[in-house]
Amino acid sequence: xxxxxxxxxxxxxxxxxxxxxxxxxxxxLVKKIAGLSMFQTSVFILYISMGVVQGGTVPIxxxxxQRYSNPLPHVLILTAIVVxxxxxxxxxSLVIRxxxxxxxxxxxxxxxxxxxx
Amino acid sequence: MxxxxxxxxxxKLLVPVILLFAFYVQFHGDFSPGGGFQAGVIFATGIILxxxxxxxxxxxxxxxxxxxxxxxxxxxxxxxxxxxxxxLLGGNYLDYDFLAHEPTHGQxxxxxxxxxxxxxxxxxxxxxxxxxxAGREQxx
Amino acid sequence: MMEVLAxxxxxxxxxxxxxxxPLCLVLARWPRLVWLLCLATSWTSxxxxxxxxxxxxxxxxxxxxxxxxxxxxxxEYRIDAVNAYVIxxxxxxxxxxxxxxxxxxxxxxxxxxxxxxxxxxxxCLTGLLGMTITGDAFNVFVFLEISxxxxxxxxxxxxxxRALTSAFQYLVMGTIGGTxxxxxxxxxxVVTGTLNMADLAVxxxxxTQLRTLHTAFAFLVVGIGLKLAMFPLHLWLPxxxxxxxxxxxxxxxxxxxxxxVYALLRFVFTVIGPVIAYEDLxxxxxxxxxxxxxxxxxxxxxxFQQNVKRVxxxxxxxxxxxxxxxxxxxxxxxxxxxxxxxFNHALMKGxxxxxxxxxxxxxxxxxxxxxxxxxxxxxxxxxxFVIAGLSLIGVPLTVGFVSKWYxxxxxxxxxxxxxxxLVLGGSLLAVIYIWRVVEIAWFGNPSVRAVDATxxxxxxxxxxWALVLANLYFGTHTELTVGVADLAARTLLGGLQ
Numbered sequence: 207x208x209x210x211x212x213x214x215x216x217x218x219x220x221x222x223x224x225x226x227x228x229x230x231x232x233x234x235l236v237k238k239i240a241g242l243s244m245f246q247t248s249v250f251i252l253y254i255s256m257g258v259v260q261g262g263t264v265p266i267x268x269x270x271x272q273r274y275s276n277p278l279p280h281v282l283i284l285t286a287i288v289v290x291x292x293x294x295x296x297x298x299s300l301v302i303r304x305x306x307x308x309x310x311x312x313x314x315x316x317x318x319x320x321x322x323x
Numbered sequence: 324m325x326x327x328x329x330x331x332x333x334x335k336l337l338v339p340v341i342l343l344f345a346f347y348v349q350f351h352g353d354f355s356p357g358g359g360f361q362a363g364v365i366f367a368t369g370i371i372l373x374x375x376x377x378x379x380x381x382x383x384x385x386x387x388x389x390x391x392x393x394x395x396x397x398x399x400x401x402x403x404x405x406x407x408x409x410x411l412l413g414g415n416y417l418d419y420d421f422l423a424h425e426p427t428h429g430q431x432x433x434x435x436x437x438x439x440x441x442x443x444x445x446x447x448x449x450x451x452x453x454x455x456x457a458g459r460e461q462x463x
Numbered sequence: 464m465m466e467v468l469a470x471x472x473x474x475x476x477x478x479x480x481x482x483x484x485p486l487c488l489v490l491a492r493w494p495r496l497v498w499l500l501c502l503a504t505s506w507t508s509x510x511x512x513x514x515x516x517x518x519x520x521x522x523x524x525x526x527x528x529x530x531x532x533x534x535x536x537x538x539e540y541r542i543d544a545v546n547a548y549v550i551x552x553x554x555x556x557x558x559x560x561x562x563x564x565x566x567x568x569x570x571x572x573x574x575x576x577x578x579x580x581x582x583x584x585x586x587c588l589t590g591l592l593g594m595t596i597t598g599d600a601f602n603v604f605v606f607l608e609i610s611x612x613x614x615x616x617x618x619x620x621x622x623x624x625r626a627l628t629s630a631f632q633y634l635v636m637g638t639i640g641g642t643x644x645x646x647x648x649x650x651x652x653v654v655t656g657t658l659n660m661a662d663l664a665v666x667x668x669x670x671t672q673l674r675t676l677h678t679a680f681a682f683l684v685v686g687i688g689l690k691l692a693m694f695p696l697h698l699w700l701p702x703x704x705x706x707x708x709x710x711x712x713x714x715x716x717x718x719x720x721x722x723x724v725y726a727l728l729r730f731v732f733t734v735i736g737p738v739i740a741y742e743d744l745x746x747x748x749x750x751x752x753x754x755x756x757x758x759x760x761x762x763x764x765x766x767f768q769q770n771v772k773r774v775x776x777x778x779x780x781x782x783x784x785x786x787x788x789x790x791x792x793x794x795x796x797x798x799x800x801x802x803x804x805x806f807n808h809a810l811m812k813g814x815x816x817x818x819x820x821x822x823x824x825x826x827x828x829x830x831x832x833x834x835x836x837x838x839x840x841x842x843x844x845x846x847x848f849v850i851a852g853l854s855l856i857g858v859p860l861t862v863g864f865v866s867k868w869y870x871x872x873x874x875x876x877x878x879x880x881x882x883x884x885l886v887l888g889g890s891l892l893a894v895i896y897i898w899r900v901v902e903i904a905w906f907g908n909p910s911v912r913a914v915d916a917t918x919x920x921x922x923x924x925x926x927x928w929a930l931v932l933a934n935l936y937f938g939t940h941t942e943l944t945v946g947v948a949d950l951a952a953r954t955l956l957g958g959l960q
Contacts, residue, residue: 238635242635242638245639246642249642249645249646252646256649256653266355278658284360285601285605288360289605289608289612292608296616298456299452299455299456300615300619300627301631304624304628307624316628320625392488392491393488393489395485395488396486396488396489397485399485400482400485400486403481403482404482406474406478407478407482410468410471410474411468415471415528415529415531416474416478416529417529417530418530418531419530420531
């Protein structure tokens with residue numbers, strides 16, 4: 207029963223593992239970025255689900271409510287989301303320039319071109 | 324895209340609304356979900372929609388990249404500048420209490436200014452990113 | 464104005480380079496002005512760092528709260544002997560690399576991108592300084608990502624197209640490392656409810672959910688291990704150092720991994736505590752094994768490289784193995800040796816990479832084939848390389864000897880004499896790979912590129928020799944470095960002796 211109650215952790219772990227698997231197994235650089243993004247998103251879900259207070263409402267001041275969910279994880283994740291966006295932007299710019307230099311975004315083809323360098 | 328009449332008309336109607344919504348999100352960050360980053364992204368999205376429908380050249384004439392390259396660091400300087408101002412007025416870094424005659428007003432003003440800095444930087448950076456990515460096909 | 468700001472030095476340490484970075488972009492039309500601004504900023508940061516170290520040595524740890532919100536609810540900057548020491552290293556290296564950057568960057572980077580390069584360099588400096596100075600766990604993650612993102616940008620500006628793939632590889636691995644650190648910090652927050660490091664240190668011994676705590680520790684160690692190039696997570700380092708521009712390599716090689724080692728020390732000794740790390744969990748044994756493996760493989764692989772920057776990069780992996788070995792012993796002497804090697808390695812590698820940058824300036828290549836016979840054409844640069852190489856090997860009178868001496872003492876103190884033998888074995892391997900470069904550079908027939916080479920310009924030579932002379936100075940006058948390392952080790956071990 208407890209196993210079913212911890213579903214937020216299970217979802218986060220599942221997403222993290224799928225993301226990491228994509229990074230490791232796929233040779234296309236854009237797919238690696240997608241996997242990385244998924245991995246980061248799973249951490250966001252983990253943090254925010256840990257901040258939920260039972261019976262609490264959204265962490266914005268409303269007249270008449272006393273119980274709010276913990277706002278601190280929300281703030282931390284906002285920062286982490288911005289970091290994730292910046293990382294994805296840098297990664298995509300690198301992929302564009304790699305595509306222009308090598309003519310491909312497949313990792314094995316890039317390695318082949320470098321070895322014959 | 325020029326011969327898609329429906330797209331053009333709707334985009335012309337929607338882009339100002341999106342920009343206005345971005346300003347709303349920017350300044351209501353104290354009372355509802357919002358703040359600098361979200362507002363900056365929504366603002367950039369409005370302009371990108373315009374660029375998608377009407378073409379990159381027109382957009383670059385409306386919002387030149389040179390201006391964006393100056394605006395982008397300016398936002399960071401506004402944020403850091405607010406912090407320096409509070410230090411010069413005697414408090415710690417980013418201690419907004421010192422910005423006005425009363426601590427509550429100081430907090431309001433401080434948060435307003437830093438969120439403005441964040442919004443300016445995020446919007447201009449997102450647009451610069453779009454210009455860099457989209458402008459590449461044309462050999463720039 | 465100075466009196467008002469005198470109490471705000473901890474904040475200014477981070478804010479001064481932070482303000483310089485966007486100013487570099489605003490003033491982008493005048494690259495010479497941008498360089499002068501960055502030079503002034505890095506020298507100002509060094510002055511602030513020296514002042515802070517003085518204050519800490521005289522009066523004990525300094526605490527500074529951001530925004531006036533008291534700890535543990537607000538973000539606190541906390542400076543003690545460990546921090547102040549690492550900040551001195553980072554700002555010192557930045558101050559020496561900045562004068563060097565003027566001509567090196569002008570030669571290697573496209574003219575319209577030069578202001579962008581300086582902005583990224585200043586952002587990297589901000590991130591590294593912020594990571595060191597902060598006393599809040601999540602702030603470590605934020606500044607870590609700032610420094611990492613700017614490093615990806617710096618590395619990708621290299622001329623070789625492999626700089627792009629190296630930067631991408633580093634990005635993927637670095638982001639995974641950063642996310643692991645984020646997970647670790649999240650778990651620490653869940654079991655205690657606070658993010659302030661001093662507060663965590665107080666609350667963690669009483670935590671009952673031990674499995675969460677141990678998992679958090681594991682994630683933090685792996686994440687930080689990726690950033691500090693602990694074996695086997697070092698695979699990004701050789702490519703990243705080899706293909707980046709010379710200035711970027713010199714700066715990053717001397718600072719980035721050191722700050723990651725500091726973060727490891729902070730989390731292991733101050734936040735989580737040596738009791739949990741070394742007694743409940745086998746961190747000491749694991750760190751020792753990985754350190755030895757890194758030491759041996761790094762030194763061994765360095766012997767077979769064709770690119771002199773890759774030789775030095777693999778050598779860095781080995782040197783980080785030395786630092787980790789000292790840390791894994793968890794004794795006063797071990798920590799002192801580890802921290803000493805932190806400082807000394809920054810000096811050694813900084814000087815070596817700057818010398819290689821001088822070679823690149825004249826020959827446009829860092830391949831050993833192209834550097835054949837360069838020593839006779841560029842004697843001063845070659846001399847700098849040789850002295851820094853001797854320091855790497857650990858010859859007496861140089862800084863490398865001091866840290867190796869303390870490390871061997873630390874291993875013998877615990878009775879681990881096989882480790883002492885391995886440390887000396889690493890030095891022998893260093894002799895082999897340094898001698899290989901020296902032999903090709905001095906005794907080889909000048910290659911096509913080396914024939915026309917002349918001595919490097921003074922603008923590059925003077926900073927390089929400044930670091931080389933620092934190697935010799937701190938190798939003979941050891942009171943400052945050993946004294947501060949001693950105090951730092953004492954602070955880290957706290958109750959334990």
